[in-house]
Amino acid sequence: MSTAEPPKRGGLRGFFSRLASSQSEIEAQELREGADEAGATPIASCGGRRRFCVAGTLRTVTLRPRGGAPALEAELYDGSDVIDLVWLGRRRIAGIEPGRPVKAEGLVSIQDGRKVMFNPRYELRPGS
Numbered sequence: 001m002s003t004a005e006p007p008k009r010g011g012l013r014g015f016f017s018r019l020a021s022s023q024s025e026i027e028a029q030e031l032r033e034g035a036d037e038a039g040a041t042p043i044a045s046c047g048g049r050r051r052f053c054v055a056g057t058l059r060t061v062t063l064r065p066r067g068g069a070p071a072l073e074a075e076l077y078d079g080s081d082v083i084d085l086v087w088l089g090r091r092r093i094a095g096i097e098p099g100r101p102v103k104a105e106g107l108v109s110i111q112d113g114r115k116v117m118f119n120p121r122y123e124l125r126p127g128s
Contacts, residue, residue: 027079028079028080029079030079031056031057031077031078031079032078032079032080034055034056034078034101035054035055035056035078035079035080038053038055038103038125039053040052040053040054040055040056040078040103041053041054042054042078042079042080042081043056043076043077043078043080043081043082043083043115044080044081045080046081046083046108046115047108048108048109048110048115049107049108049109050107050108051105051106051107051108052105052106052108052117053103053104053105054076054078054083054103054104054105054117055078055101055102055103055104055125056076056077056078056079056101056102057076057077057078057099057100057101057102058074058075058076058077058085058096058097058098058099058100058101058102059075059076059077059082059098060073060074060075060098061073061074061075061096061097061098062074063091063092066086066088069088069089070089070090070091071086071087071088071089071090072086072087072090072091072092072093072096073085073086074086074096074102076102076104081115082114082115083108083114083115083116083117084114084115084116084117085102085104085116085117085120085122086116086117086118086119087118087119087120088118088119095124096122096124099127100124100125100127101124101125101126101127102122102123102124102125103122103123103125104117104120104121104122104123105120105121105122106118106119106120106121
């Protein structure tokens with residue numbers, strides 16, 4: 001008997017696998033693949049107090065004051081987890097809008113049980 005190989009996703013087996021998957025599972029898999037192609041770390045693997053590069057799609061963008069100053073907050077989803085990107089002192093950033101693919105780099109911290117990246121360097125990526 002030969003060594004076990006991981007199942008292939010092509011052909012009939014891949015077709016039935018995709019057929020049985022929900023739309024959200026398929027979208028999450030596509031986002032994970034896109035983040036991997038961008039050379040980003042999966043958000044689920046990011047821990048606090050370290051620098052990471054993440055990539056995904058913005059799900060929400062809101063203006064939420066922090067300490068009396070404006071702060072633009074965006075939730076980035078990569079198919080594995082979410083992280084909040086926060087730009088302090090900003091009310092709006094051109095191109096930062098829901099549905100936009102973004103690559104971001106910065107220090108990840110944990111606040112109220114959520115991963116947060118303050119004032120990240122970011123790159124707007126082409127839409128799919």
